[in-house]
Amino acid sequence: MKPKILLSLLLIVVFIVSVIAHLPARLAVNYLPASTGIVVTGVEGSLWKGSAKNVTWKNRSLGTLSWDANLLRLFTGKADVSIALRGGIDGIDGKGRVGYSLSGPYASNLFVSAPAEAVMKNAPIPVPVSASGSLNLLVKDYQFASPWCAELDGSLNWVNGNVSSPMGDIKAGDVAAQLSCVDGSIAAKGDSKSSALTSEFSLELSPNQRYKVNGWLAPGSEFPPQLRSQLGFLGRPDSNGRYKLNFNG
Numbered sequence: 001m002k003p004k005i006l007l008s009l010l011l012i013v014v015f016i017v018s019v020i021a022h023l024p025a026r027l028a029v030n031y032l033p034a035s036t037g038i039v040v041t042g043v044e045g046s047l048w049k050g051s052a053k054n055v056t057w058k059n060r061s062l063g064t065l066s067w068d069a070n071l072l073r074l075f076t077g078k079a080d081v082s083i084a085l086r087g088g089i090d091g092i093d094g095k096g097r098v099g100y101s102l103s104g105p106y107a108s109n110l111f112v113s114a115p116a117e118a119v120m121k122n123a124p125i126p127v128p129v130s131a132s133g134s135l136n137l138l139v140k141d142y143q144f145a146s147p148w149c150a151e152l153d154g155s156l157n158w159v160n161g162n163v164s165s166p167m168g169d170i171k172a173g174d175v176a177a178q179l180s181c182v183d184g185s186i187a188a189k190g191d192s193k194s195s196a197l198t199s200e201f202s203l204e205l206s207p208n209q210r211y212k213v214n215g216w217l218a219p220g221s222e223f224p225p226q227l228r229s230q231l232g233f234l235g236r237p238d239s240n241g242r243y244k245l246n247f248n249g
Helices: 002-021 025-029 071-076 116-121
Strands: 038-045 049-057 060-070 079-087 093-101 104-115 130-143 151-165 168-182 185-193 197-205 211-219 243-248
Touching: 025 038, 060 071, 071 079, 104 116, 116 130, 151 185, 168 197
Parallel strands: none
Antiparallel strands: 038 049, 049 060, 060 079, 079 093, 093 104, 104 130, 130 151, 151 168, 168 185, 185 197, 197 211, 211 243
């Protein structure tokens, strides 16, 4: 009798999963809360596998979205989906795996590329500067835990970085940082090297939303003279021409 009951329960579970997987995705879109600011149009396919011709967030087009869910992972307690986002007006592209497990939201092999200009548009920077180049974020493994992380293994690269200001341009070149999670804090450690600027730095954002920045920077031969005279607020350089970085808040 017990084997028959177990088989019946298994068939019921398979049936429910199958029904959910084959529900038209456009039905689910209708239940997106308006407070998110997300609008999805041109939806095709099912909750299991489908696409949307356009996704907008706060009236900004993020481009087309496609998804492909791994149904077998539902039996391991995970909702796992491969996604791809491309063609937005800001040039933001992304792809990878995101999901939800008993431990909370997670991501793996997630790659996001965005022009530095697009990021600067949404950054609350109180000085008249602009940036160019490409920002590339690679998240090999991420497990969320409030407020930041339980696990994080990734990198953030700024390719062909350049900062423009009324006092001159800084050609930062390629800036690379490794990302990790240390006792619930997001940590970044990186460096840069160009004829204008060389630097090493570390940054930590703690669970209580405090931050620490440490490291050094050394202006090179192509560092703008007008900006060089403004570095005095960092103190005196050492014998190697390095200015110490030490900020917290």
